[in-house]
Amino acid sequence: MNLDNILEKLYELTTNYGFKIIGAIVIWIIGSWIIKIINKGVKRLMSKHGYEESLQKFLLNLIGWILRILLIVVILGKLGIETTSFAAILAAAGLAIGMALQGSLSNFAGGVMIMIFKPFKIGDLIEAQGELGSVKEIEIFTTKLLTPENKLVIIPNGALSNGNIVNYSDEGILKVFLTIGVSYDADIKQTKEVLMNVLTSHPKVLNDPAPLVSVSGLGDSSVDFAVRPACKVEDYWDVHFDVNEQVKEALDTAGIEIPYPHAVEIQKQG
Known part of the structure; x- marks a missing residue:
């Protein structure tokens, strides 16, 4: 060439x-x-x-x-x-x-949906997939919760995004649901006053919405009162434990009995 x-x-x-x-x-x-x-x-x-x-x-x-x-x-x-x-x-x-990667893609899609629509954010107290805890971390494939027992729960985002989510922190206020039983001999009006005084004197119980004390039912051995104080989300457990303890002390001071099961012995005369 x-x-x-x-x-x-x-x-x-x-x-x-x-x-x-x-x-x-x-x-x-x-x-x-x-x-x-x-x-x-x-x-x-x-x-x-x-x-x-x-x-x-x-x-x-x-x-x-x-x-x-x-x-x-x-x-x-x-x-x-x-x-x-x-x-x-x-x-x-x-x-x-x-x-x-079908499962992983489902979790990825769930993570994208959670990050876009934001049903919760880091720090929120939520209940989902049978678990209750504060959101510690939101990742692409999983979400991490820290339970009240300080356990780390890792939930796949696919299941999380497709299930029910209860966000306790979204409104910023929670109501503590307590049921207090007193003796049938107790005066209802006096009992309500004692219980309400406990709630209104607690520094972490909110005035708005106002706390509620009302008869919720008549049990086998007690008159049951629904006690509903409202508080900030971060104060929930403090209010829950404090009110239980202070209610017991206040009822004892007022001479109002909290009933407990009694055993009745029946003897047959021969």
Whole structure:
């Protein structure tokens, strides 16, 4: 092969592929610039709506990779490479990965839903999936709760987002539900006054909503009173334990009996 043939081949290659390569480089540069602009816009939008930092990073990475894959497919098409089979391979790989990680994807989707719609936040006291605790951490795949016994509970976000969630902290106020039983010999009006005095004198019991003391039922051996003080969420257990203790002391001081089971012995005379 002489020099003329070599130069002719180089000219053909340059003519056929040179402009395509240059075009592909230009598309890559412009496409990368557009991807950066899109990521910045999405980040500003998510920050404006208060998305969690971990969710922002994950979604930005996910969007970035999807856009880069699409950009590579466009460049391959520009170079004259058949992209139909490439796209089919990507689709098949995506389907296989999706089936293999079905549970994980469900948890991921649940985590995204929790972070977007925010049924609770870190520090909230919630009840879900049979567990009660304060939210310690919200991750993409799981949510961690710290129970009153100081146990760490890890709940998959898929199950959490699809089940019932009771958020005790959302309103900022909780009512403590107590039932106090007194003897049938006790004066109802006096008993209500004694119980109400305990509630109104407690520094952590709120005046609004006002505490409630009312007869809730007539038991086998006691008149049952519903005692309902309201307090801030963080004061719940203090009020719960204090009121129980102070009610016992106040009833003893007032001479009001708290009934307890009695055994009656019956003897048959022979």
